[in-house]
Amino acid sequence: MLWDFDGTLAWRPGLWGGCVLEVLDELAPGHTAELEKVRAVLKGGFPWDRHTEPHPHLSSPDAWWETVTPLLSRAIRGCVEEARVPELAHAVRLRFIDASKQWRVFDDTRSALGTTASTGWRNVVLSNHVPELSTLVAQLGLGDLVERVFSSATTGYEKPHPEAFRVALRACGNPARRWMVGDNPIADVAGAEALGIPAILVRTNGRARQTAKDVAAAAKLIVRTFAGDTGGTRDPAQATLLSKEET
Ligand SMILES: [Mg+2]
Known part of the structure; x- marks a missing residue:
């Protein structure tokens, strides 16, 4: 079955875009991100949006996240201090896989x-x-x-x-x-x-x-x-x- x-x-209200906004609201108050713009950047950028392309070489968690983190960074960039982008993108990773956060x-x-x-x-x-x-x-x-x-x-x-x-x-x-x-x-x-x-x-x-x-x-x-x-x-x-x- x-x-x-x-x-x-199960579901996560707001999906990925919502998760990005939650992280910014919590860790970077004063950010200028808007949900619709974040979603527009993320749209079509995940591995499942390229389902014709197998990716068994990304089977370790770090390898997989290394391909997705640049996408998350692009969604954040310009909305916070540039120096904080890597830290905040990593925080999105941690939050998305935390069942106690919104799931x-x-x-x-x-x-x-x-x-x-x-x-x-x-x-x-x-x-x-x-x-x-x-x-x-x-x-x-x-x-x-x-x-x-x-x-x-x-x-x-x-x-x-x-x-x-x-x-x-x-x-x-x-x-x-x-x-x-x-x-x-x-x-x-x-x-x-x-x-x-x-x-x-x-x-x-x-x-x-x-x-x-x-x-x-x-x-x-x-x-x-x-x-x-x-x-x-x-x-x-x-x-x-x-x-x-x-x-
Ligand atoms: Mg589904």
Whole structure:
């Protein structure tokens, strides 16, 4: 059971731009940064914005952050004293991976993960994210319900790159039954479906073959789809049809 993380199981209000502003407000009062301008600089600059380019060579946290820190520095530059840019960019790194700073788990996340876990599914997080994602998952109190965490920063492949999914599935023994649940119609849903993995789009009005209002609804749909299935493989296309009828 592959779950996207950000926007699916948990979220950080304000995302990266918000994190930059929080750091500046706290450590550099009097800065001249504005959220919209910071966001405009960051837009399109993260590794997941270049999902066709694998980056397994950046799999250590420091290597990954070394490629992202210049982007964070650009967003800060001009808004504070130049000499403080490196220190503040580093503070953004530390704050973003601190679960106690703004990160929130959706209300239905634990019940959704519990529903699938209690019916024999293995919960796996598959996310385009930072190298410290597994720590974040644990600090947010989801460690008991999540068996494995695969972050693109560590695997080197960003969804919807097919290898992002294959790495996770291979590590889990290539199970015959698998689903992807996420809030991004391209990275999560189209990426999974391209490999024949049935997928459910959640928490958005975007278009997809299968949608659910939240992860609790998605978990129920998956469990119902396989109810009575004692382990034989079922054609994912058949499961898709069945779950559509049941919706
Ligand atoms: Mg997401």
